[in-house]
Amino acid sequence: MLKPTPTPTRELVNLDGVWRFGIDSRLASEPWTGILDTPLEAAVPASYNDQFTDAEIRDHVGWVYYQREVRVPRGWSEERILLRFDAATHAARVYVDDELVGEHVGGYTPFDLDITDRVHAGDAFRLTVAVSGDLSNETIPPGKIEVGMDGRRKQVYFHDFFNYAGLARSVWLHSVPRVSIDDVTVVTAFEGTTGSVEYSVETSAPTTVRVRLADAAGRVVAEASGASGVLSIADVVLWKPGAAYLYELTVEAVDGDVVVDSYPLAVGVRTVEVKGHEFLINGEPFYFTGFGKHEDSVIRGKGHDDAYMVHDFQLMEWTGANSFRTSHYPYAEEVLDFADRHGIVVIDETAAVGLNMGVVGGMTGKPPFPTFSDQYANDNTQAAHAQHIRELITRDKNHPSVVMWCIANEPASNEDGALEYFKPLVDLARELDPTRPLTYALVMFATFQNDQLIDLFDVVSMNRYYGWYIATGDLQTAEMYLQGDIAGWIERTGKPIMMTEYGADTQPGLHSVWDQAWTEEYQVDYLAMNHRVFDRFPQFVGEQVWNFADFATSNGIHRVDGNKKGVFTRDRKPKAAAFALRKRWTGLEGRKPGTPADEN
Incomplete structure (x- = not known):
């Protein structure tokens, strides 16, 4: 669409x-x-x-x-x-x-x-x-x-x-127009200095199709006729994280010499690949730094706001972040367009959050009934989930900023029935887009010992809160838990490992000289502990803090005026953790974490 x-x-x-x-x-x-x-x-x-x-x-x-x-x-x-x-x-x-x-x-x-x-x-x-x-x-x-x-x-x-x-x-x-261009799909690649744009065009009725590709200065660099084909680009300029470059593909439906419909599409030439324990963009190892976010602001709720979007991207750039995850739903298209233009990498996620009766059962992880059952996630749920995947990939397939699909957040991947539920959805996602890796965000109950889904996916994305929900206020014990958890996933999978959530609720202005939960100092120390562990593993490919900014939640005694895990307040004021992340992430530019120059 x-x-x-x-x-x-x-x-x-x-x-x-x-x-x-x-x-x-x-x-x-x-x-x-x-x-x-x-x-x-x-x-x-x-x-x-x-x-x-x-x-x-x-x-x-x-x-x-x-x-x-x-x-x-x-x-x-x-x-x-x-x-x-x-x-x-x-x-x-x-x-x-x-x-x-x-x-x-x-x-x-x-x-x-x-x-x-x-x-x-x-x-x-x-x-x-x-x-x-x-x-x-x-x-x-x-x-x-x-x-x-x-x-x-x-x-x-x-x-x-x-x-x-x-x-x-x-x-x-x-x-x-009555005869119109209904859809366009592009897949990009390059070899040496030559780029390629494979295109496919769907029209509402049989008609002649022609395409032309222009560079950022408006010069036509390739053109062709036909509803599908491959455009070759000499001296291609690649779309890169932090250095976006966009071509414009103009697609025309033609009747004789008359253009009956015309549609422009921004195209970034880049490749994405998982190889061993590396996540590669344009054949080069990429390390994610950034956030889980929310579309959330005062009064507007989830209403899209261009001013908030611009400011949020500015704050991400200020921290040194190069990426974010659209937790826990597809964001407005304007957000992805902006990421395309500014070289920010996106993990694009469906709205499949809450498929876990263990979470409903509390931190025991014991579900009141099986998640994958007639009472909860049944065949109709799976069909709705499949439709969400179709609509997400159909909408966002051409965005160069989108490098990976996340098809669920914290599902009960440790429960029986998970494999039968997710296998058809994974097959569907790969059929719709065979070019991007797939992941899902792992809940803490799903361990390297009991998870039933990871073999279906390309990247291990961990949501872990050692030092907050587990070993609260005891960062020494939390560090040992985290160290063993990551080591176990590496040994089991041999796949790239990243942290898609780690964080601690923090009340701005609350301070202590001790490791006291909810203080700004504790949030800083908590993040530093995580970073020390991440840097010990060359298989680790990224860190996305939960959360970019405080956000609204349901009523509950465990939440005071919403979730306070943001490194920025809901009105985008920085907490101490924002400055700590800026120091770390700007220091990571051009090198892998874990070198002696790192100061966590």
């Missing part, structure tokens, strides 16, 4: 702004007929939860409704007319005037709806969007709804971030 963009043959109208808004419990049974009878309005893009002071809205279970008037441009009479939703969390029903025109399930990937036959150029229509944030054991991410003693429905979910819902990303009206 191509991202809408203005071209000589395509136009788009942004529908962001303030929409009428209501929740189902306060509206008529069919609120999409006529104008919503509500005094409320909500901003788009943004999660709706924190925009209001009403607790019933913030914690609503059920459907909410957005509505606005949309006018179709007069010049679109000969075009196909589509609605594009960059995301609707977690399910959507879309109505044009009084008619249902489409539905989508999955809160972090886009969908298009063709409304050509229902609207007219120059006329206006009433657009109503119903959005549900409800989660069940057959959704991704999973959850359940409980009914309390007072009859109120309550959403329970099994991931540690607030279940923000609504239209958190942009909405568009866009035009597409």
Whole structure:
């Protein structure tokens, strides 16, 4: 699915702004007929939860409704007319005037709806969007709804971030020619100084296709005809971490001498490979430094914000980070576009977080019932998970910044049934994209002794909290635990090992001369302990701290105003750990950790 963009043959109208808004419990049974009878309005893009002071809205279970008037441009009479939703969390029903025109399930990937036959150029229509944030054991991410003693429905979910819902990303009206370019896939490679771009184009109807590739200065360096082929680039400039270089591929659908559709695609020429215990980008060993992140900010919730995006990337650059993981869902496309342009490496993750009854059972790791069972992760859950993988890879396959797919965060990979659940999903991901390595983030209960999935994957990605959830405040014991854990994975797998989560909750401004949990000093010492261990293993290929910034979570006595593991506060103020990471990561540039010059 191509991202809408203005071209000589395509136009788009942004529908962001303030929409009428209501929740189902306060509206008529069919609120999409006529104008919503509500005094409320909500901003788009943004999660709706924190925009209001009403607790019933913030914690609503059920459907909410957005509505606005949309006018179709007069010049679109000969075009196909589509609605594009960059995301609707977690399910959507879309109505044009009084008619249902489409539905989508999955809160972090886009969908298009063709409304050509229902609207007219120059006329206006009433657009109503119903959005549900409800989660069940057959959704991704999973959850359940409980009914309390007072009859109120309550959403329970099994991931540690607030279940923000609504239209958190942009909405568009866009035009597409009757004969159009529907999809483009590129795969890049190079040999010596010669680069190659293998391309494949899908069109809505049989037509002639031609392509041309231009360098950053706009000079055409290769061109060809046909819906598939390979473009050769002499003296290629590679896309590299920290040194992004993008070509532009222009794809045209042609009828005789007339261009009926045109679409541009940014292309970065680079390769990714796992070889032995090394992770290679362009044939050179790469060491990940960076963060697990969240799309999370005050008031907006998970609403995309360009200003926050720019500032977050600036802060990552300031720390010396070269990468991040899209924990725990696909981020807005604008984020990946930005990473492409600025040479930041991305581990791209599905929304499959919470597939673990052991976590529900607490730190004992003993599930109340098997994770992979009819009661929880069943065949319908697996089908929803597969659809998430399809939509993620279809959307993000052409981004050079994306170097690895993470298809789940902390699943119960130590439980029986895990292999049967994940094997078809791994096969699907490799079929959709055979060029990128696969990983999953390992929960602490899944050890090198009991994990049942690692043989299916390319990189061992560990989430470990020794010194926080285990051996809290005892970094000497924590160091021994971590040392043995990493050594065990190396001996078992012979694969690259990286840490995708390690961190300690920290209250800014809290200090102590002792190893006292929650202090800024403890967070610094905790990270330093981890780094000492990482540097002992040449098989180790990366470290991504949990988390970039503090973020909102569900209500719980173990969280005070959210998760405080950020090295930045929720409003992006640095804690002491941010300065410690800056010293380490800027010192790692150009060399592998573990050399005598390292000061942890």
